[in-house]
Amino acid sequence: MNRRELIRKAAQLGMAAGIGPIKAQGQSAGIVAPAVPLDLPADLMGPTASEAYFGDEALFRSLGTRTLLRPSNVQVIAFNFPSWHPSPYMEQLFGRGWTEYETLRNAKSLFPGHSMPHYPLWGYYNEADPAWAAREIDLAADHGVDAWMIDWYWHSGKQFYQEQLEEGFLKAPNRSRLKFAVMWANHDWKNVYPAHSPADAATLLPQLHTLEDFEAVANYCAERYFSQENYFQIEGAPLFGIFDIGKLLDQLHEDGLKRALEIIRERSHKLGYPSVHLQICNGTGRFEPKIKEFGFDSATLYGTFGWSYGAKPLGSRLPYGIGAREAIAQWRERSKASPVPFFRTCSVGWDDSPRYGLASSIAIDRSPDQFERLVRAARHESAADSHAKLMYIGAWNEWTEDSVLLPDSYWGYSYLEALRRAAHS
Secondary structure: OOOHHHHOOOEEEEOOOOOOOHHHHHHOOOOOOOOOOOOOOOHHHHHHHHHHHHHHHHHHHHHOOOOOOOOOOOEEEEOOOOOOOOOOOHHHHHOOOEEEEOHHOOOOOOOOOOOEEEEEEEEOOOOOOHHHHHHHHHHHHHHOOOOEEEEEEEOOOOOEEEEHHHHHHHHHOOHHHEEEEEEEOOOOEEOOOOOOHHOOOOEOOOOOOHHHHHHHHHHHHHHHHHOOOOEEEEOEEEEEEEEOHHHHHHHHHHHHHHHHHHHHHHHHHHHHOOOEEEEEEEOOOOHHHHHHHOOOOOOOOOOOOHHHHHOOHHHHHHEEEHHHHHHHHHHHHHHHHHOEEOOOOEEEOOEEEHHHHHHOOOEEEEEEOHHHHHOOOOOHHHHHOOOOOOOEEEEEEEEEEEEOOOOOOOEHHHHHHHHHHHOOO
């Protein structure tokens, strides 16, 4: 996902009209220098990083209690970024067989103690293969994941990466062990394979919203996904996420957005679903007071660390513990301010240096025990929720953003084990 340019309102470069094939080897020739001077926060390096460690005392201070509640009815949803298989549109741009593994393979360690890159412990895989999907499903279900929220790409009818869901997951023999929902990742698609910085990433495929497109999206998802027996529901309604509310308002304006969401409900109803649960999945910002009026039923924040670290100066290296503290404070602020239920997201980490090199902002000093405390904090906070009790994990497989639950070459299975302990024990 490419969220940081949304934060900085970066100019859109290189509109995709008529774009031809791109040579993958030219895009992955190593880490590139940042396009702007780096602002390294020296006071957050070295000993200060150790002081920022998110230990038990930091957890208790952040929550204001030493007694953590452990509700047993909290469901765990992990965001799933399905870029780890060949997809025809991406092959058209980068060459036959290309996947974002190419970017991961060429990632570099940038400084002493930098844990990137690390790789899939089970080897590079094709997630659109039902046999592989079955392995992932068992792994997720065995470690306390109830559902995947799968990133779904639709640009005026142009699709890519849907093969993971349609050819892999939905054809896996054990698919009933795990539920799924889809999140329309309705942002511009950028060339980050790699780029000098988020602001310098050229647009490969812009997102242009129309009411006709919303009707097509509603028809497609209701017919192909909502009808699946293991589609995730909230209070009997299929959950459908939309990533970028800002893009919707820029293009459709308030009345158009309201009508667009009405279209999703109307089409879903005509296709047999009495209701649909519409969720906004990124920072609502100044739009937050109106999201219920627009027609959304709930909100969350995809990859919380992507927003907090992505908003820092380019090149920042901040301890994971700072992100954890900021996340808890943000959960509380959003829960109070949101007119609809707000669901908390726990981030595994944040490091998009495979995409942006030295211009990336990195959560340094992360570890499974700190992640476990953050999940325990989300579970504790959800005890007071009167609505459905959900927590999100960012993410299952964001390899080029260093946010991965899958076993990897650096941490092994330790993050999965931490999740199972924190969410279910």
